[in-house]
Amino acid sequence: MRSPRSALLLAAVATVVLAGTAGAASKHTASTTTTASTTAPAPAVTRVTPTTFGVGVQATLDSKTLLGWMPRTGAPIDYAYRYLGGGINTGVGKNWTDWATSATYPINYAQQANLKGYTPVFTYYNLLSTLGRCPSTCNEAQSDLTNLNDPAVMKLYFADFAKLMQRLGSGTYDGVAGYGKDAIVHVEPDLSGYAETAVLTPTSCFTFCSGIGNDPSLLRAAVATSGFPQAAKSANTYRGFNQVLLKLRDQYAPKVRLALHVSNWATGNDINSATSTLVDPVSLGTLAGTFAGASGASWTDGTASTYDLLFNDVSNKDAAYYTYILHKPRYWDQDNVVFPNFHRWEAYVKAVTTAAQRQAIVWQVPIGNQLYKSMNNTAGHWQDNRVEYFFNHVAELRAAGLVGMLFGSTLTDGTDYWDAAADGVTNPEPVCSSDGWSSGKVVCSSLDTPAADDDGGYLRVSIQNYYKAPLAL
Numbered sequence: 001m002r003s004p005r006s007a008l009l010l011a012a013v014a015t016v017v018l019a020g021t022a023g024a025a026s027k028h029t030a031s032t033t034t035t036a037s038t039t040a041p042a043p044a045v046t047r048v049t050p051t052t053f054g055v056g057v058q059a060t061l062d063s064k065t066l067l068g069w070m071p072r073t074g075a076p077i078d079y080a081y082r083y084l085g086g087g088i089n090t091g092v093g094k095n096w097t098d099w100a101t102s103a104t105y106p107i108n109y110a111q112q113a114n115l116k117g118y119t120p121v122f123t124y125y126n127l128l129s130t131l132g133r134c135p136s137t138c139n140e141a142q143s144d145l146t147n148l149n150d151p152a153v154m155k156l157y158f159a160d161f162a163k164l165m166q167r168l169g170s171g172t173y174d175g176v177a178g179y180g181k182d183a184i185v186h187v188e189p190d191l192s193g194y195a196e197t198a199v200l201t202p203t204s205c206f207t208f209c210s211g212i213g214n215d216p217s218l219l220r221a222a223v224a225t226s227g228f229p230q231a232a233k234s235a236n237t238y239r240g241f242n243q244v245l246l247k248l249r250d251q252y253a254p255k256v257r258l259a260l261h262v263s264n265w266a267t268g269n270d271i272n273s274a275t276s277t278l279v280d281p282v283s284l285g286t287l288a289g290t291f292a293g294a295s296g297a298s299w300t301d302g303t304a305s306t307y308d309l310l311f312n313d314v315s316n317k318d319a320a321y322y323t324y325i326l327h328k329p330r331y332w333d334q335d336n337v338v339f340p341n342f343h344r345w346e347a348y349v350k351a352v353t354t355a356a357q358r359q360a361i362v363w364q365v366p367i368g369n370q371l372y373k374s375m376n377n378t379a380g381h382w383q384d385n386r387v388e389y390f391f392n393h394v395a396e397l398r399a400a401g402l403v404g405m406l407f408g409s410t411l412t413d414g415t416d417y418w419d420a421a422a423d424g425v426t427n428p429e430p431v432c433s434s435d436g437w438s439s440g441k442v443v444c445s446s447l448d449t450p451a452a453d454d455d456g457g458y459l460r461v462s463i464q465n466y467y468k469a470p471l472a473l
Contacts, residue, residue: 045254047308048119048182050403053394053471054078055463056121057417058364058408061109069418069453071116073460075467080113081121081186081363081406084164087129088156095126097163102176106167110179121184121406123363124164127157127191141194145208145219148191148241154226162230162248169253178253186259186311186363187245193263195219195238196291201268214287216242216295233303242296246304257308259361262292262352264312264345271348272315273330273340281344285351293356309403310360312349316410318368318382323435331436334389338438342389346400353401361404362397365390368415370435372456373427374449379413380421381454383445385436391462394471403473407459417459419452 056079059065066080084106086095099105110120127144132153134146147153166173170180198205199218211218219238223231230247234240242260249258264271267284293299297307315322315330322330333341353360368384369375375383390397390405397405407417432444451457 045250045305047255047257050078051473052078053398053402053473054119054361054404055466056081056118056404056406057459058082058406059113061105061112064420065418066109066112066116066118069460070118073463075463077118077463077467078404079121079184079406080109080116080118081123081184081408082109083123083125085125085129087131088126088153088160089131090129095160097160102174103163103167104176106164107176107179110168110181110183114181119182119184121186122164123186123189124161125188126160127153127188130157140190141197141204142206144191144194145198145206148219148221148238149208151222151226154222154231154241155228158226158228158231158244158248161245162252165248165252165256168256170255171252173252180255182255182257183253184257184259184309185249186261187242187307189261189311189313189363190263192261192292192295193266195295196266196288197268214291214294216291239295239299242307243301243304246296246300246306250305259309259311260292260295260297260307260358261311261313262288262356262360264314264348266291271340271345273328275339277339279339279344281348282351285348286355288348289352289355292352292358297356297358307358310353310356310358311363312352312360312402313364314345314362314386315366315384316364318366318384318409318411318415319386320368320377320383320435321411321414324377331385332389333438334385334436335438335441342393342396346396349402350400359401359403361406362390362402363406364408364410365405366409366415367407367417367455367459369455369458370433370443370445372447372449372458373430373445374425374454374456375415375445376426376428376431380415380423381426382411382415383431383435384415387455387459387462391466394466398471398473416454419454421454423454424452425449 059080084096088095097103113120127147130153132147132150134143167178168183169178171178208220209218216239217237221238221241223234223236223240225236231244234243249256266288269279269284300306319330322328336343365386366384368382369387370383375381427449430444430446432442434440434442449456
């Protein structure tokens with residue numbers, strides 16, 4: 001049942017104009033061409049659209065992951081992703097533009113990924129770390145929204161994003177020839193969640209809202225007032241912010257697929273952790289999907305195209321780390337009886353993708369498992385149950401509107417899919433628990449570890465088995 005408050009907020013949303021984007025042929029992809037527009041047609045573009053459910057991992061440009069573990073699996077993995085960020089004004093050497101001569105790191109990464117058969121995916125995460133007017137006591141939400149409303153910060157930010165699009169596009173800028181092929185740029189995880197929470201909850205707005213309702217135009221942003229040339233005609237709102245990013249993609253890198261993030265907590269009810277039986281995932285997903293659509297996933301005024309994909313994340317740390325170190329239960333119930341569980345999350349994602357009219361990729365999925373002896377809930381070997389569930393229920397993910405899953409972690413000593421802990425093959429005593437099973441089923445990490453990978457090799461084996469018969473979309 002939809003709550004009265006949710007129904008009221010949905011009714012307040014501005015009209016969303018739906019427009020499509022399309023794709024070009026590559027591995028596991030098909031080719032179509034469309035024009036995303038309403039009144040003033042933008043040039044037709046050809047972008048990739050997947051034809052099979054894809055799998056990817058977080059990988060750096062080195063011999064350990066992108067050039068090592070991934071090709072050694074022998075599997076035709078679809079995606080290799082990594083963060084791009086560092087803060088635009090945080091000092092020489094920190095931002096992605098300084099990671100290689102002439103800001104060529106994205107080109108180098110994309111070229112190497114492409115040579116190995118992987119689509120390069122970049123998570124562009126730069127607003128939070130850029131220095132602005134928010135004091136050190138600000139939380140992440142306040143810092144993001146304060147930077148979003150700082151003209152000086154936003155002028156730098158738009159220029160930085162434009163540089164990325166130039167490097168990934170086919171043109172030559174600053175004497176550097178761009179990549180010019182298919183790539184995905186995932187825009188600012190968490191920001192859209194903070195934006196939606198702000199316009200739904202006055203106490204989360206930090207004075208930056210012009211009203212309350214599920215409308216991205218109600219959140220102020222320094223867009224035209226930034227003084228950045230391509231932003232001059234865009235509204236000073238969160239919707240206008242997204243419009244500028246889309247314009248820059250259209251101008252410099254039309255083959256790049258842009259992805260808008262939709263968080264599980266964006267509406268104020270966290271699907272990741274809420275235990276209440278009163279949480280309605282369909283109502284909340286519709287709310288979040290409508291906000292995403294109006295932000296640019298499906299809305300356009302005709303001056304820019306739209307986002308091609310949505311990204312969603314289920315957790316940034318393994319469930320056992322949350323449970324036993326942070327004392328915050330984060331296991332999802334594999335029996336799908338008590339909450340949180342997988343079916344409720346899938347219902348939320350399905351409502352999001354339906355409302356936004358965009359497919360999604362679940363990103364940064366924790367890597368731990370509950371099977372191999374190496375998974376003994378110590379540093380680098382924390383358990384989780386999402387990898388097991390996802391590989392055993394790929395058809396469920398597809399039914400929710402998902403077209404891929406990417407595995408990774410932000411935890412320094414989190415479980416990894418390669419030997420990041422440099423401790424070789426480990427086979428300690430099994431750990432037994434009923435974590436993630438409301439039925440009380442006891443599972444033990446009792447299988448001998450077949451590889452030095454920190455997860456014991458489960459992700460490696462699962463990927464190899466999956467690609468023997470990848471699921472068609």
